[in-house]
Amino acid sequence: MSGIAGWLDWQRDLTTELPTIRAMTTTMTNRGPDDGGVWTSRHVALGHRRLAVIDVSGGTQPMLDGDEDSHTVLSFSGEIYNYRELRAELRGRGQVFRTDSDAEVLLRAYREWGEECVTRLYGVFAFAIWDERERTLLLGRDRLGVKPLYYAEYDGGLLFGSEPKAVLANPLFEPVVDADGLVDVFVVAAKRPGDAVFRGLREVRPGYTVRVTPDGTRQRRYWSLRSAEHEENLADTTAKVRELLETVVREQLVSDAPFGALLSGGLDSSVLCALAAADPDGTGPLETYSVDFADSETDFTADALHISRDAPYVSAVVAHLGTKHTEVVLDAPALLEEMGTTLRARDIPGVGDLDVSLYLLFQEVRKHATVVFSGEGSDDIFGGFPWFTAVSPEPAKSFPWSAGVGDRNAVLSAELRAHLDLNSAVLERHAEALREVPRLDGESAAGRRMREMFYVQLTRFLPFLLDRKDRMSMASGLEVRVPFCDHRLVEYLWNVPWSQKYTGQQEKGLLRDAVADLLPEKVVRRKKSGFPFGQNPEYLLAVRDGVRDMLSDSTSPARQLFDEGTLRAMVDSDAWSNGTYSPPPVLPRALLLDAWLRQYRIAVRP
Incomplete structure (x- = not known):
């Protein structure tokens, strides 16, 4: 890249x-x-x-x-x-x-x-x-x-x-x-x-x-989404999706360097692996890569975005497609040691262990491949995240992935709250996004609501995912291709109604039907489960100890931005996240903010 x-x-x-x-x-x-x-x-x-x-x-x-x-x-x-x-x-x-x-x-x-x-x-x-x-x-x-x-x-x-x-x-x-x-x-x-x-x-x-x-x-x-009536029936739409996917994957397989694919056992990465493995110009078995954490069988706890472990589904896909597979097993307690690396990769505070685990995966993959496929974008264009099926019929006031988030200002120091109101800022930014939506005359209230959902997803949440993927892959010298982000596929899905995307009353039902013949049934029907993250008790303890040290350090620049009582309550709590869609845990992000302000010599002028 x-x-x-x-x-x-x-x-x-x-x-x-x-x-x-x-x-x-x-x-x-x-x-x-x-x-x-x-x-x-x-x-x-x-x-x-x-x-x-x-x-x-x-x-x-x-x-x-x-x-x-x-x-x-x-x-x-x-x-x-x-x-x-x-x-x-x-x-x-x-x-x-x-x-x-x-x-x-x-x-x-x-x-x-x-x-x-x-x-x-x-x-x-x-x-x-x-x-x-x-x-x-x-x-x-x-x-x-x-x-x-x-x-x-x-x-x-x-x-x-x-x-x-x-x-x-x-x-x-x-x-x-x-x-x-x-x-x-x-x-x-x-x-x-x-x-x-x-x-x-x-x-x-x-x-x-x-x-x-x-x-x-x-x-x-030079390019924008354009709203129009979708006139094709479900069968024709399903066939068109399959045709577009085959075209996009075929085009993106071109490489003069070693090639592989990331495989989570979820629908999106599995589809790409299946289409790539079927390429008649391939010179051998497709090389695939997955990530897991040591002791995940005992440490894994389900939440709103992490429904099931990847490993059993990865095994099913590998056996079905006959790929040459490598599983990268990470040691969760070591995640804290690499946070400085991912901070330098992003130049801004990221999302803690979610960045580090991705970076460590890419470091291992780069030993074998220069280019890999990844499934980002599919959930954003087909409606795969859980908030799509939980959408309220009432007009939204905030971003749908913010469900369950309370008072954002609670983490801020009194001095910073005098200059910054996170709650109001998020509401205004959501309102700004809705004003940008390309409307369709005569659209029903439900159709209008879903179009808004997909717009904020494509213009606010997907960029966050792509930025993370780009920085962690490029820090490893690895090119990650994202076929679901091809603009022709995005343009087509933009106007496909939710009733077709949600066919069978399952998220991404349209995609599942379009590729059902390519994968094992258990994979085709697997519910969305997010990228794995470290839940090892040693890692959680190390992060809490790091925040305690930060709060005790009078020279800490981040300490001046946080409410000490709120952070200490988080440190002493047994809870790691609120169990809803977002945000990622605050404590590792607080450590990253402190390191960022120190290392980059940031002047804070709110």
């Missing part, structure tokens, strides 16, 4: 700033361990770190085309799945290629179609293109925001990178978090599209380009 970084300054000579652009680029080394380079001109500097997947021996970046007065330079992260078809079309239009890489296809597509080239790309991507002829920097991001891209404007210039750390490596950017950023730190999956926690830092929004010229910066939306 790779990592990109860059700097534009209309007044400064950036050819004298090589150490800084190299430092920005070096922060992306985990994203691109295979190769790296920088390119500079007077006013623009581009950096690139490469994870070689397509055309391993070619495709070096930054990639240039044209002579000195009219060159175009590209730094690109991602995969263009229809690059072969685009290359053939571009050759027919007179474009000449030097490599077999998808990066060059993007560069030539820009030379041919300009900014409009982005509408022709099928895939996941984040890129920067400097056009010397137009004196223009173009940033672009894929439709669902699978690949990240951050930027920060300042008077006379702009910094950008695949992760915040690339921008933070430039001394022009000061790490400050204000009230809006603190909402994103304390609340899970309520971030507004484009926000990025640090003051002055922005994300290129999914489905947008950002064009920077001496006259200013302009955002342009």
Whole structure:
């Protein structure tokens, strides 16, 4: 997938700033361990770190085309799945290629179609293109925001990178978090599209380009969900879903590097494994990978998002498909030791052991594969999470995954509560999201309610999942592909009514029927169960002891943000979470917040 970084300054000579652009680029080394380079001109500097997947021996970046007065330079992260078809079309239009890489296809597509080239790309991507002829920097991001891209404007210039750390490596950017950023730190999956926690830092929004010229910066939306009547019956819809899945998986199997698939034993990952294993071009058994915790048979406790252990279902899929399987067994007490690693991967406080367990899985998978499939997006487009079936007929006031969350402000210190009201902020952000929903004239109240549910799911909760998956995989130099996030599949499912998605009165009933012939019945009908997490008593005790130490440390920056009584009550309680959908446990996140404020030298200015 790779990592990109860059700097534009209309007044400064950036050819004298090589150490800084190299430092920005070096922060992306985990994203691109295979190769790296920088390119500079007077006013623009581009950096690139490469994870070689397509055309391993070619495709070096930054990639240039044209002579000195009219060159175009590209730094690109991602995969263009229809690059072969685009290359053939571009050759027919007179474009000449030097490599077999998808990066060059993007560069030539820009030379041919300009900014409009982005509408022709099928895939996941984040890129920067400097056009010397137009004196223009173009940033672009894929439709669902699978690949990240951050930027920060300042008077006379702009910094950008695949992760915040690339921008933070430039001394022009000061790490400050204000009230809006603190909402994103304390609340899970309520971030507004484009926000990025640090003051002055922005994300290129999914489905947008950002064009920077001496006259200013302009955002342009090139893709959005469009609401329309769904006219196909259930049988035709089921057949269409199967057809789309087969097409998407076939396209995304292309790789010049070792390939595998994550397997949880749930419906989503199992479907991808089944379709990949059936590929006639495969060179051997599909390699699959699962994760479990030592002693999970005795430690596992079911809750609203964790219904059953994965292991028995994984075994059933492996036996059915004949995959070459590796089970990664984690030691839960060791999770606390790696939280610093995952913090540095995300550049913001994450979700504790949920991040660490995913990172450790990817570390092991990377020993065997460079590219893997994963099932993110399926629950978001088919309605697989439990809150879809628990939806109230009344208009929602908050995000559906927040059911059971009480007073969010209770964890905040009195001083911080004077500047920050988390409860009101979440309600306002939910209201903002509903104002964005593309409505359908004449839709019933129930249909309108479900459309709102899917919209907030796709624009608030799914980005949280994709961000976590991207950071943990890229910290391991592993490319994770998410076929369910293909925009054609998302567009089609957007207008399929809930009555069809919930066929058989089971969540994701439509998907289950579409793939029923591919998997064992017990897997096809398994209820949604979330990613496993550490429930080992030693780990829970270690986290509680860590928070006690933090509360006793007068130099702790996070201590000033929390209500000490509330945290001590959590430390002394036997409960670890409230047993509902969210939020993830507070205590490990409190430790991460403290480490973040210290290590990143964050200035808190609410």
